[in-house]
Amino acid sequence: MTSVRRDYRVGGPEADRATADGLVEAEWFRPPIDPERLRQLQVRGNARAALDTAAWLGLLAGFGYLAFLSLGTWWAVPAFAAYGALYGGAGDSRWHECGHGTAFKTKWLNDVVYYLASFMLLRQPTLWRWSHVRHHTDTIVVGRDAEIIFPRPSSPTSIALLFVPVMNVPNMVVRTAKHAIGRIDDEARSFIPVDELGKLKWESRAYIAILAGVTAWSIAIWSIVPLLYVGLPTIYGAWLMVFFAITQHAGLREDVLDHRLNTRTVYMNPVFRFLYSNMNYHVEHHIFPTVPYYSLPALHQEVKVYLAPASPNTWSAYRRILSTLRRQWRNPAYDEPRDDVPAVSDAGRSFVNTGHTVWAGDRHDGLFDLGPANALAPGSARQFEVGDETYALFRLDDGTLVCTEGLCTHGQAYLAEGLVLDCLVECPKHNGRFDLRTGEAVRFPATDPLTLYPVEIRNGRVVSSLQSESKGTGS
Ligand code: FES
Helix, strand or coil: CCCCCCCCCCCCHHHHHHHHCCCCCCCCCCCCCCHHHHHHHCCCCCHHHHHHHHHHHHHHHHHHHHHHHCCCCCCHHHHHHHHHHHHHHCHHHHHHHHHHCCCCCCHHHHHHHHHHHHHHCCCCHHHHHHHHHHHHHCCCCCCCCCCCCCCCCCCHHHHHHHHCCCCHHHHHHHHHHHHHCCCCCHHHHHHCCHHHHHHHHHHHHHHHHHHHHHHHHHHHCCCCHHHHHCCCHHHHCHHHHHHHHHHHHCCCCCCCCCHHHHCCEECCCHHHHHHCCCCCEHHHHHHCCCCCHHHHHHHHHHHHHHCCCCECCHHHHHHHHHHHHHHHHHCCCCCCCCCCCCCCCCCCHHHHCCCCEEECCCEECCEEEEEEHHHCCCCEEEEEEECCEEEEEEECCCCCEEEEECECCCCCCEHHHCEEECCEEECCCCCCEEECCCCCEEECCCCCCCEEECCEEECCEEEECCCCCEECCCC
């Protein structure tokens, strides 16, 4: 070994180093994209996600039924293997996409699938929602990201245990039980807001109650079959989740602010893409998390010229990853080379904002000129700057113009780059949402309201005093 083993605990000593190095809640590279095209790609519907979800649950039920019919024969083994892979493997990308709230247009449909898949994976919904927000904020930043599954150096044993999580899942059950009795660990407290901890306790209690009920049923009939349907598939089906998850970040760089260096896109066949909900376009997902999974292939076409070439297929990605991991066993500081990332000379916020940002005109009669009233189409937004302050001007679908502060109250992302959904705007960074009529934060992780500013139209121009008129009530 040529370097000291790092401390991957969230909130441990590495967290202070990450802060000192400017890696915490920092701005990340984003490739340029036409704002109108991005807006098209962000559009959600219910039909595609409903079809995919029905296919997933239909297959799950079908293999579950086959397993039941073949109980007592060897045919039960492949039937349960397929059932488990759909439950503990394919459930992961459903959990993920619905956690972002991007699969369905309708919020409650995302929530139903999110809670179902969370249980299948034994992930406490509130804990993992916030953990995933952190993963997107500080991706593979040691001491900050709770979802680094390859702490270096990984070994053949640690990789094998990921595929069959005989230790990991029991540890998750113990952690859930502790949370159920109110013993919430420091890692969870480091990223979950205090007022969400109560929810975490009740979710944990529900999980423990279901698992205890199924276990009691198995004992009562002296058969493992009930547990093979609920509980154990999280363990014996996890291999498929890990099979895909390895391709996301393994072997790539830690502590960088560019997803092209720490995340991988892999071309996969249609079966894998169905099971994995297109998360093989992982660089694109990390950079633009407001784009739903079914639009990621199109997004890839828009931005691929700025990214490292995608791995041509799963096997070639694996060959490269395993070779890198083998080297990291000897030298944990080794990174998979990324010299194929194109240089983007004008990388940075101003480049991203091409077409978005305008500078507010001179002030007359105490009002700032925000541009022509007919320049904004319904459902679109524009960002503008006055001095050091950033603002956003939105046109809602009904034609109403709304001016707000320009940065998300959660993590300082530029809201004009977000998605306008009826009278809401969705933040481009973590999918938090605000009601543009009131400023109220209506979807996690945003909780603090937005400041609104009055606007009016004079001589065909939008004008505003940019004096705050209200602050929403938050949620
Ligand atoms: S930055 Fe996190 S929701 Fe906006």
